[in-house]
Amino acid sequence: MAETLTDTPRSTRPSGPKGRFLSGSLSDFRDDPIRFLSSNQEAYGDIAFFRFLGLPVYQVSHPDDVRTVLVDPEGAFTKGEILEGFRPLVGKGILLSEGDVHKRKRRMMQPAFHPKRVKEYAAEMVREAEALVASWEHGQEVDMAAEMNRVTLAIASRTLFGAELTEREMSDVAAAMRAFAGWYHQSTHPLGRLLQHFPTEATVTFREAKKRLSAVIHRMMRERRKSGDTGDILSMLVFAKDADGDGAAFTDEEIHDEAVTLLVAGHETTGATLAWAFARLSDEPEVAEKLAAEADRVLGDRSASFEDVPKLVYAEGVFAETLRFYPSALALPRQAQKDVVLAGHEVPKGSIVLTAAYCVHRDPRFWDEPEAFRPERWEGGVRKARTKMTYFPFGGGSRVCIGEAFAWMEGTLLLATIARAFVGKRHANHPLASETLFTNRPKGGVPMTLASRSRRPR
Ligand code: HEM
Known part of the structure; x- marks a missing residue:
């Protein structure tokens, strides 16, 4: 736990894994x-110390310390x-900007994420989910991770940018994500900084x-x-x-970078969260049945709408529980920009805190x-x-996810719309594992066989 001001913090370093010569624990993390x-928390408790290529890193695993770091009242x-x-x-883009620029x-950007605006996106979310469901057939085999990625990309481009992406653009965006994952993986290699300078x-x-992703963004900007x-x-x-500023x-360049972000x-x-949800629902048939039953009860024969969201309590619970188990950012x-105290230990300026x-x-x-x-x-x-x-899949403080309300509504509406139409069975020969390239995703996708439920959305 974070100490109160009267406690004297320990100047000794917390314990932690020893790591390797020069690279420290980077490869183990990678x-x-x-x-x-998990093993750090188990072995060393609420705070563990290690190094990534000489950089001091502190892992904190107690909510009080998480609050100190993320809510960060002292900046x-x-x-x-x-x-x-x-x-x-x-x-x-906003994700990495700091201080006044942030x-x-x-x-x-905030007005676009105001609950009143987010409400307007509900119909688009349901329309895309229903189009996806209508394209599926009983007995079809799909990669649920790819399906969820496509539908969430279609929703994001329609709601945020008022644009319909062509098939080519869809695959360009998906390819850019895969390529970035590969590049990011390389950048976390002990020789990553050096490797970036080589082709x-x-x-x-x-x-x-x-380049192709930028072309998609520029096309939307021109239009x-x-x-x-x-x-x-x-x-x-x-x-x-900026009416309130200058x-x-x-x-x-800023428009381009914000749009990419x-x-x-x-x-x-x-997309990844919904893929995890359907993978888990396949292993939890009772949960899947309750989810579908709630959707039947609340929606009857009609399409879901914004007004249904507060009634789809179980669907929201499935989304919440999925984010608890499989947070996108582990x-x-x-x-730290100054010396701080975490879990009773002095953490010097310049340290990384996870x-x-x-x-x-x-x-x-x-x-x-x-x-x-x-x-x-x-x-x-x-x-x-x-x-x-104790739960922070969307972060916290001034950097909390700006799209959180959007994500809850999308997750709830898509789970209800899809689960009442189809049940997915995961392929037993494809074990569920995590691939944490830059977001936590199901490794190798989620191959499933779809079974149609009798009631289909119109
Ligand atoms: C399940 C869905 C989502 C999860 C788990 C999630 C998670 C997060 C987290 C953890 C952060 C904070 C990162 C940090 O503190 O370092 C964040 C920031 C952000 N998210 Fe999300 N997010 C989701 C959906 C969305 C959506 C739908 C949008 C946009 C429509 C969005 C846009 C952003 C932006 C722009 C930021 C940066 C905010 C800032 O720095 O002020 N996210 N997200």
Whole structure:
């Protein structure tokens, strides 16, 4: 636990894995982050110390310390060096911006994520989910991870950018995500910084794929400039003036980088979470049945709408429980900009701190039967666990996910719409494992066979 001011922090370093000569624990983290984070918590408790290539790293696994780091009332932390690996993808976008620049971007983008605006996206989400379901047949084999990725990408591009992506553009975006994952993996290699300067396969593939992703974004920007303000987020980026600040507009580079950030953040995470959800539902047939029964009861024969969301309590619980088990970010990193005290230890300026969501979300001190997948535990709503920081799949403080309300609505509506039409059975010969390239995804996808339920959405 974080100490109070009257406690004297220990100047000794917390214990932790020894790691290897020069690279420290980087390879162990890179090879299997889940095992690395869990075994640190098990062996060393709420705080563990190790190094990544000489950089001091502290893993914290207690909600009080997570709050100190993420809510950060003293402004002691920045996103830091570890997240710089995302820079080639998201550039100067909001995700990695700091201080006043971040505040300005957040202020300018916030209106697009206001609950009133998010409400308008519900119909689009349901339309895309129903189109997907209508394209499926009883007995069909699908990769649920790819299906969820496609549907969430279609939703993000329609709702945020008012654009329909062509098949080619869809695959260009998906290829850019895969190429970035490969590049990111290379960047976390002990020789990663050096490798970036060589035309390795990962570097060249990512460079080419990024060009095609940028072409998709530029096409959308050109169209919005021609069409004028249509009220979507892209319009806001293209035509916005910072009314509360200096009245400046976003530059072209900023619009591009924000659009890439939103397109990526707006579909990768929700797509992966829904893929995990359907994989888990296949293993939990009673949960799948309850989910479908709730959708039948609430929706009858009609399509889901925004007004149904508060009634789809169980569906929201399935989404919440999925994010507890499989948070998109296993650990959120920060870098201390001054000396701080965490779990009773002095943490010097410059240190990296990893807030281990994966560990906190499964800690029996905070969760009753943490290994049980129980959507019912969320019936009172997710708020309590959020304030206590025993649950932080969307982060916390001023950097909390801007798309959180969007994600809850999308997750709830898609689960209800899909689960009442089809039940997916996971292929037994494909074990469920995690692949944590840059978000936590099911390794090798989720091959499934679909069985139609009798009732289909219109
Ligand atoms: C299940 C779905 C999602 C999860 C688990 C998730 C998770 C997160 C997390 C953990 C952060 C904070 C990162 C940090 O503190 O370092 C974040 C930030 C962000 N997310 Fe999400 N996200 C999801 C969906 C979305 C959606 C749908 C959008 C957009 C439509 C979005 C846009 C963003 C943006 C722009 C930021 C940066 C905010 C800032 O720095 O001020 N996310 N997300």
